[in-house]
Amino acid sequence: MQIGIDKMGLFTPNTYLDLVMLANARGVDPDKYTIGIGQDQMAIAPLSQDSVTMAANAALEVLDEDNRDAIGLLVLGTESGIDQSKAGALYVQHLLGLKNARAFEIKEACYGATAGLMTAYDFVAAHPNQKALVIGSDIARYGLETPGEVTQGAGAIAMVVSATPHLLALEPATTVHSEDIQDFWRPNYSKEAFARGKYSTEQYIAFFQATWADYRAQTGRSITDFKALTFHLPYTKMGLKALRTILPEATETQQAQLLDRYQASTLYSRQIGNIYTGSLYLGLLSLLEQSEQLSAGDRIGLFSYxxxxxxEFFTGILQPGFENQLAGLKHKAMLAARRQLTLAEYETQFQAELPEDGSEFEIDLALDDAPIILKGIKQHERLYLKR
Structure with a gap:
C-alpha cells in the first residue's frame, strides 16, 4: 500500500517587507540579504493572523467534499503556539468544521510538521480508509535590528495524507539523527527566539551529512537516484550549503540539474521568508509548482531539521498526474496581491501586541481579507471568525 501526500495548500499574510529597503534602512549592503542570505521579501503577520488562523486558511485549500469526512487525524506542527495547554489543532478543527478527529499539536522547532507527517503515515497505514491533515504554521520572529531580522517570515503549509496519494508517495526508508544541542531556542518568557547563527548552520550541515550517509548505507542509493533534493529553508542559502557538500558525488550534468531544481524550490521562500515548521514543505511546493523538469516516477529527497x-532524511515518488494536484497560478496571484509595507508600517506592525492580562481587545480587521481571522480577545479567550 502506498501512503503519501495527496494535496498541499499554502497561506501567507497579505503584507510583506522588501528586503532591499530593509537593508538600506539598516545600513547593510542589499547584496548581503538578497545574495548572501538569499532572501528578497518577508511576509509580515498582522495581529489578526496567528498560527491557528494561518493553519486553517492553508487547510481550506486542500479540503473538499471528497476528503473532509475522511479526516481522522489533525496534527498541527508549530513553535508559535498560542496556549500552554490547549492544542491549536482543536481551534483549527472547529474553524474547518471537522469532527471526531484525533487533534493535537507537536512542538520540536522546525521539525514539527515532519513529526506530524510521519505520525500521519503510521495512522493511515493502520486506518487506510481514513486520511490525515498535517499542517506546519509559524511566525518567525527575531526582533528589530537583530542579526536574524532578515530571516523572519510568516505562513502555513497544509497537507492531506492518504493511501493511494495523487501527489507524492512516501517511501518507507528514512534516517534520523538527534542530539541535545543549543543552537536555537525560545524560552517561555521571550517573544523572540535566541540563536547561535554560525553554530546552527554548522550543525544543520553536520546533521544533513549524518542522515545522508545513513540513508546511503541503508538503501544503497546515491545522489544519482534523485531528480531533486529539498531542504528545510530558514533562509535559502542554508540549504544550498548542505547540498554542495554532496554534489561532487554526481556528474557535472547532474549537478547542474540538481542546482537548477534547488533554485526552483527556493522561489516561494525568497518571497515569504522563514515559516519554521512549514519551510521544508514550502520548498517542496515551490519545486513542484515552479520547475518544469519533473515527471511522474521521479524520486525527491527531503531533509527536515x-x-x-x-x-530526518526521507524520500517520495511523484505520482501520475501530480500536476493536477497543484495550484501554482493561484499561489502566484496570492503573492502578487500582497501589499508592500513601508519600514515604519513594518516596525509598528511588528511591535503591536495582544494584551497579556486577558482584557478585552478588538483587532482592526480592515486590512486583512483572509477567510479566517483572529478578531480579538475577551475574558482570556481568543475570538476567531470564519467569514
Missing part, C-alpha cells in the same frame, strides 16, 4: 536538534 529542527533546532535543538533533530533531523
Amino acid at each position: 529542527g533546532s535543538g536538534a533533530i533531523s
